[in-house]
Amino acid sequence: MKAEDRLEERNPIEDLLRMDRIPHIWCPGCGIGTVVTSFAEALKKTDLDLDKVAVVSGIGCTGRVAGYIKLDSFHTTHGRAVAFATGLKLANPELKVVVFSGDGDLAGIGGNHLIHAARRNMDLVVICVNNFNYAMTGGQVAATTPLEANASTAPYGNFEFPFNLPFLMEAAGATYVARWTALHLRRVTMSIMEALQRKGFSFIEVITPCVTLYARRNRLGDGLNLLRYYYDNSEIQHGADTRQLDISFQGKIIVGKFVDKDKPTFLDAMNQHFTRVLGDDYQLYGRINHDRD
């Protein structure tokens, strides 16, 4: 009997997981796993050559994604996933490079790389799991923590204004921006598929519960309740004005696809520019061109 015929339960995405590393470290009720499932589903639905897809993560709970995905995968340093991915993509342009990391890693310590990669329209897919706090280190306040929410380093509630990530990304130059909650499984999958199949800097924010820290400290119930709560409190507004997308404590979460536009990527712009100004002296980069090889 072949392995695939056995009547045992198989995880339908296990060929995309490093099963020798399972069980994973995420808490019961955490939303990261559902985003990973959506990512895997999206990969299966595209016709991308999976040998040419690489995943780069930084540090933190979501930073562990790279360690579980069975693709070329890099678990880098805190905040530097986007910069690492930039080098990886430019060195081997045939790759589809996906940055999979958390809000603290991408928008806190790594914020500078995030906005500059968006500005350059670097051809990357960035999946940002936003759980409103630094979870791996024990629930500290983050650049995304809503006003008034409690965190271990904001024990009397947060008084710092948080980032509105879709607005930040659009302003910086991202050419695809979407936001969903972790329970919008099909929508997240669709957005990741769209991002994988287009060129340019794509940013997908997924609001997920951190049940062990953020939810417990703010008395928001268990993970399933909070998943449902975020979902029920969301409102789909495709094309919404990103200036209006702030998230307040347990307030309404506007979700949808906000930005989807064409602009030359860094490499396309580089090739077009140098071809124009240098003519035949330019060695076209990143495309098969036998005449010049």
Place this chain on the structure above:
Amino acid sequence: MKKVKADPKGVLTGVHYLDGDYAIAEGALAAGCRFFAGYPITPSTETAERFAARIPKVGGVFIQMEDELGSIAALIGAAWGGKKAMTVTSGPGFSLMQENIGLACMMETPLVIANVQRGGPSTGLPTLAGQQDIMQARWGSHGDYEVIALAPDSPQECFDLTIEAFNLAETYRVPTFIMTDECVGHMHEKVVIPPAEEIEVVERKWYTGPKDKYLPYKLDKDGIPFMVKAGDGYRFHTTGLTHDERGYPVINAECQDWCVRHLCDKIRKNADKIIILEEDETDTAEVIVLSYGITSRVATRAVQKARDEGIKVGTLRLITVWPFAEKRIRELAPKVAAFVVPEINYGQIVFEVERCAAGQAKVIHVPHCGGWVHNPEDIYKAIKEAVK
């Protein structure tokens, strides 16, 4: 280690009049470097400028990153994307790179960083020379690790040693530094670039076995694991966490022992093969002037003056600063009265010399806090003191 001839597209064969910074860029192109990520910083920027001007006609990528943290991270990514990659910086930028130098060591990533040193600490002396980052090159990132660092003393050596740096980085899968300084970086001299067929470059240690058998950190007979690049179908994983042969994180003392010993021993056990020294009259010397980089050229005048007076002075130049020439210093220490160690800092390599001399020879430091080179007279006085 597989050596091949340099790709002629990157080799600007001929006799040139270049400064050290430009020579580093030419050395990198000759060595096959096709990816450069950098951030402007005096006195190193000319290397980035040269690379930016040259690479579109050679075939490759130059990207000016948003900061030095981004430069080094992009370099590591580019190396895993299959390119030979480098950056250039100076003290403040080198400080910012330290965390990811540790990542490059941990992931065993070949790459090259040139540090055109200026006076520090902090913003210090942006336009004036220093040799104050020598210990930082060795110890700057956290944890135990080893790197390779070379110290050119001329634009010609900037060219030659940049090729050597790439070859060492590829051979040992380790970040390799070119620790030059503002004087050498901005000094114009004749630089001879040979024809491509006379330049030997080391190819990456590519894995070629069956895909399902590949283990990213399984040590080969020579102690260096094979490498693959992203996109080749190996679906491998690598991490900055302590890891096993599979590249998977293993968080315990046993794996840490295996991992850290390997990262250090692959350099320590090959130190004799790596280290390049330049010696003159050391076998008959009563005093040895030990120096590196620009300081060795300044010392020449002092050595000559002392020799004219009949003092037996030898010179030892550290072309390779790290790993340190420990064995050679231990051999020489019982045979000489003293080592004189001039360096443009307030005491760095001198401590290594003291450690290796182990009390068998006097060690006289000639410090200089940066901003200019030594007055040769100060080195001469130290030689006189040594034989008193």
